Amino acid sequence: MKTQIKLTQYKVFSLAALVLSFAMIAGLNTANAQSEAAKTSLLSNVVKASDQTTIKGNVRDNTGPLPGASVALKGTEIATYTDKDGVFVFPQDLNPGDILVFSYLGYKTQEIVIKEDTTVLRIVLEEELIDILESVQVNKPYKSKRKGS
Known part of the structure; x- marks a missing residue:
């Protein structure tokens, strides 16, 4: 009976280790995929930044x-x-x-x-001719609107 329990525990531990290994591998693949996506995104940002110019x-x-x-x-x-x-x-x-x-x-x-x-x-830049809509009258004498004291 002791042998059977030890064997069962060994199988459980082996199965847990196997599941953990697969989880780690899957996690690494996901991390690698995310890392590749980040590199691609970063590369596209670098390309976009190089298109920009200071004028x-x-x-x-x-x-x-x-x-x-x-x-x-x-x-x-x-x-x-x-x-x-x-x-x-x-x-x-x-x-x-x-x-x-x-x-x-x-x-x-x-x-x-x-x-x-x-x-x-x-x-x-070229000069632009501006039309004057009204003209100033210069033939009229200037009169002050102030009242003398």
């Missing part, structure tokens, strides 16, 4: 730099302005296909599509 450049007209010109990413509120020398560095990395909008009061707005090899932009 810098200058904005000018025919006579020189335009300080304070606006540089905005179309469709967003992300923007920057040129410094006193007309130089800008866009505050966000851009992807190919993004559109930067350059504007300055009295000049035509320009849109530039970012390409894969775009890193530096040299933008020359």
Whole structure:
């Protein structure tokens, strides 16, 4: 009887060890699959990050730099302005296909599509003719509306 109990206990322990081994192997395979998925995800993020580019450049007209010109990413509120020398560095990395909008009061707005090899932009804005809707009358003498004391 003692032999039979020992043999039964041995079978139970062997079966438990076998189940535990299978569980560990299954767990390792799942961990490996998750690890591979994480590596693939990480690799795709690296590829996406390498597609992004920091854009810098200058904005000018025919006579020189335009300080304070606006540089905005179309469709967003992300923007920057040129410094006193007309130089800008866009505050966000851009992807190919993004559109930067350059504007300055009295000049035509320009849109530039970012390409894969775009890193530096040299933008020359053209003057925009503005129609004056009313004219100032200069043939009338000026009268003060103040009353003398």
